[in-house]
Amino acid sequence: MPESADDDALPPGRRRGTRGPAQDEAVSAAIEAAAFDELAAAGWRRLSMDTVARRAGVGKAALYRRWRSKEAMLLDLVARLVRRExxxxxxxxxxxxxxxxxxxxxxxxxxxxxxxxxxxxxxxxxxxxxxxxxxxxxxxxxxxxxxxxxxxxxxxxxxxxxxxxxxxxxxxxxxxxxxxxxxxxxxxxxxxxxxxxxxxxxxxxxxxxxxxxxxxxxxxxxxxxxx
Incomplete structure (x- = not known):
């Protein structure tokens, strides 16, 4: 069965059906780090879901399963960071x-x-x-x-x-x-x-x-x- 382009998986060969809580947490952490790295490098206006997905090493669908837009993603991640820090x-x-x-x-x-x-x-x-x-x-x-x-x-x-x-x-x-x-x-x-x-x-x-x-x-x- 070919690997889906929408898989969240970071390592090659991981498929949606094989994801577990630890893998989901790793993907979420990779997306958060990529989003902040991209925001610091490119700024709010130039940042896109595509660039965050590429930097995180995940499919773009991994982001859209979590957030409906760039704005929703960034505001959610910023709010989470503030609550932690x-x-x-x-x-x-x-x-x-x-x-x-x-x-x-x-x-x-x-x-x-x-x-x-x-x-x-x-x-x-x-x-x-x-x-x-x-x-x-x-x-x-x-x-x-x-x-x-x-x-x-x-x-x-x-x-x-x-x-x-x-x-x-x-x-x-x-x-x-x-x-x-x-x-x-x-x-x-x-x-x-x-x-x-x-x-x-x-x-x-x-x-x-x-x-x-x-x-x-x-x-x-x-x-x-x-x-």
């Missing part, structure tokens, strides 16, 4: 320790140069693609902000931050400065920089009181995901 919420017992732990985890996530290239590419594309922007907000930004909010809420419970802390401003302070420093072309991040940034963020959080807008006066544990 979003910074855990460090609990060191102090706000300064938690902030530094959060920063360290963020730096570790960007050690792979593909991550920054992909992030910049998707950010640029989202400016032109509102649907992509909304999907990325839910899949990428929301989990990170939830992790940051947990740090703030614990600090409020410990009495290290005021109970009236503005949660949106607080999460901005925890996330934004370091992400900007990790963009291409910026100086490298070292321990001295992270120590200083931790001190600045902690000081800023102590002053991050709510604005006069009632809509912003919410608990640090609650993240408003609307505009």
């Amino acid at each position: 979003v910074p855990g919420v460090p609990d060191t017992g102090t706000l300064a320790g938690d902030v530094r732990g959060f920063l360290d985890l963020t730096v570790a996530q960007t050690a792979d140069p593909r991550v920054v290239r992909i992030a910049v590419d998707l950010l640029g594309e989202s400016v032109r693609n509102p649907a992509l922007a909304e999907s990325l907000r839910l899949a990428v930004l929301a989990p990170r902000r939830e992790a940051a909010a947990a740090i703030l809420w614990r600090a409020v419970e410990r009495g290290e931050l005021p109970a009236g802390l503005d949660p949106e401003l607080g999460t901005d302070l925890l996330i934004s400065p370091l992400l900007l420093r990790l963009l291409p072309g910026t100086p490298p991040v070292d321990g001295v920089y992270l120590d200083t940034l931790t001190t600045v963020i902690v000081a800023g959080l102590a002053s991050a009181t709510p604005s006069t807008s009632p809509a912003r006066q919410t608990e640090p544990g609650h993240i408003h995901h609307g505009p």
